[in-house]
Amino acid sequence: MPKLKLITYGCQANDLDSERITGLLLREGFTLTEQEEEADLIVLNTCAIREKAEHKVYSRLGSFQALKRQRAGLKIGICGCVAQQEGQALLNRFPYLDFVVGPGQLTAIPTLLQAGAARGVATARAAGYSYPVDAPVQRRSGIRAWVSIMEGCDRFCTFCVVPFTRGRERSRPPQAIIEEIRELKRQGYREVTLLGQTVNSYGRKLTPPISFVELLRHIDQLVGDYMRVRFTSPHPSDVTDELAAAIAELPSLCEQIHLPVQSGSDRILHQMKRGYNREEYLEKVALLRAKAPDIAITTDIIVGFPGETEEDFQATLDLMQEVGFDGAFIFKYSPRPHTEAEGMPDQLSEEVKGRWLEHALRLLNQSSLERNRAYIGRTVEVLVNREDAKVDTVRHTGRTRQNKIVHFRGDEVVDGSMVQVAITEATPLYLQGEIVC
Numbered sequence: 415m416p417k418l419k420l421i422t423y424g425c426q427a428n429d430l431d432s433e434r435i436t437g438l439l440l441r442e443g444f445t446l447t448e449q450e451e452e453a454d455l456i457v458l459n460t461c462a463i464r465e466k467a468e469h470k471v472y473s474r475l476g477s478f479q480a481l482k483r484q485r486a487g488l489k490i491g492i493c494g495c496v497a498q499q500e501g502q503a504l505l506n507r508f509p510y511l512d513f514v515v516g517p518g519q520l521t522a523i524p525t526l527l528q529a530g531a532a533r534g535v536a537t538a539r540a541a542g543y544s545y546p547v548d549a550p551v552q553r554r555s556g557i558r559a560w561v562s563i564m565e566g567c568d569r570f571c572t573f574c575v576v577p578f579t580r581g582r583e584r585s586r587p588p589q590a591i592i593e594e595i596r597e598l599k600r601q602g603y604r605e606v607t608l609l610g611q612t613v614n615s616y617g618r619k620l621t622p623p624i625s626f627v628e629l630l631r632h633i634d635q636l637v638g639d640y641m642r643v644r645f646t647s648p649h650p651s652d653v654t655d656e657l658a659a660a661i662a663e664l665p666s667l668c669e670q671i672h673l674p675v676q677s678g679s680d681r682i683l684h685q686m687k688r689g690y691n692r693e694e695y696l697e698k699v700a701l702l703r704a705k706a707p708d709i710a711i712t713t714d715i716i717v718g719f720p721g722e723t724e725e726d727f728q729a730t731l732d733l734m735q736e737v738g739f740d741g742a743f744i745f746k747y748s749p750r751p752h753t754e755a756e757g758m759p760d761q762l763s764e765e766v767k768g769r770w771l772e773h774a775l776r777l778l779n780q781s782s783l784e785r786n787r788a789y790i791g792r793t794v795e796v797l798v799n800r801e802d803a804k805v806d807t808v809r810h811t812g813r814t815r816q817n818k819i820v821h822f823r824g825d826e827v828v829d830g831s832m833v834q835v836a837i838t839e840a841t842p843l844y845l846q847g848e849i850v851c
């Protein structure tokens with residue numbers, strides 16, 4: 415049987431696409447391998463969000479050139495956002511590449527692999543909802559699953575390549591989502607994460623329209639407290655009273671939100687076309703905390719956007735201080751093709767961006783440590799999951815409803831079970847404790 419080596423970069427949407435690609439190719443008779451030396455097909459599922467992500471793909475691809483010479487019949491394909499962004503140019507630039515397939519075109523892969531097929535490109539942007547592809551998703555985890563509920567993005571933030579790589583926003587019909595989650599529950603999954611680029615603007619364009627919160631309520635009725643439900647990433651502008659109330663009320667919905675802010679400066683937020691200002695963001699945070707006091711809030715921040723001044727950056731630090739984030743991904747701004755910000759004047763130097771990044775990371779460290787220390791002495795519900803294990807010295811690992819990683823000691827526990835853990839220690843990145851039952 416031919417062997418597939420699949421390499422995945424990027425966000426959860428890409429993780430899920432890789433599980434779809436695996437499903438498609440297993441049906442075609444492939445088996446999975448970790449070793450690229452023994453692969454008959456190598457697929458890179460790529461990310462274009464920052465220049466560095468794109469460069470990683472090219473250097474990995476370069477390393478396969480020799481392999482291609484040694485192994486007759488080896489095929490190499492690129493999928494994902496770099497595929498969509500670059501298209502035919504990739505085939506021109508890398509003569510040993512066999513196919514290029516955008517995120518909306520996964521079902522083209524088997525055809526492009528047929529014996530005697532010419533090198534090919536499938537990057538037409540999907541007009542409709544592309545999920546599920548007509549083969550079962552081959553999930554890596556048996557405990558938590560990604561469930562796509564919408565694709566694409568209409569917001570066109572000036573720094574972001576996603577609307578160009580993933581196309582316009584389209585929502586998946588609620589019935590299909592419910593059916594998928596029903597099946598996941600039947601299979602014993604304990605957690606689903608609903609995925610979408612602006613996941614909380616779900617459903618408005620469907621006929622009949624349905625709101626994100628209505629969908630969450632339907633899901634809650636189905637899974638109750640057996641399954642945990644998360645979603646990522648919501649857009650601050652669409653955080654509503656109803657959503658905050660749902661987080662507080664629904665047993666399945668976890669007290670956790672990843673709410674990208676990007677900047678604390680009104681001037682920069684405006685330049686980014688984010689659609690909210692600092693005060694509005696802070697109001698959303700206050701609303702969430704008022705309704706669900708136990709909520710953990712994480713974010714994304716970009717430092718060094720074109721024209722950003724020390725004063726703007728300071729406003730971001732102030733906002734970080736004011737909110738006290740549980741965690742954050744902080745990025746140096748990276749100019750991306752097709753985006754408005756790429757052509758903006760006053761692009762900042764790597765030196766400035768690097769300095770600001772370090773500064774912001776130090777502040778983040780303090781706030782996440784402080785937030786995590788507040789758990790010391792509390793007993794929390796942990797979903798046991800070995801996939802989260804990073805430390806060998808403790809026996810078990812899992813996550814709290816707030817999505818905090820917990821390493822804990824105790825007798826044997828079953829992967830996928832819920833246990834109570836008394837928290838005894840905290841670091842900025844995880845909690846530690848002892849199992850109580």
Ligand code: SAH
Binds near residue numbers: 576612746747749750
């Ligand atoms: N849909 C999500 C973001 C997806 S991209 C949202 O709107 O929140 C994930 C993160 O990558 C973004 O939140 C942003 O912080 C970062 N990012 C996107 N484009 C970037 C760029 N050009 N340079 C640096 N970081 C970027």
Ligand code: SF4
Binds near residue numbers: 567569577
């Ligand atoms: Fe990108 Fe903005 Fe859309 Fe998020 S909302 S995917 S940052 S364009």
Ligand code: F3S
Binds near residue numbers: 427
């Ligand atoms: Fe990257 Fe595409 Fe996701 S650019 S972050 S893989 S949507």
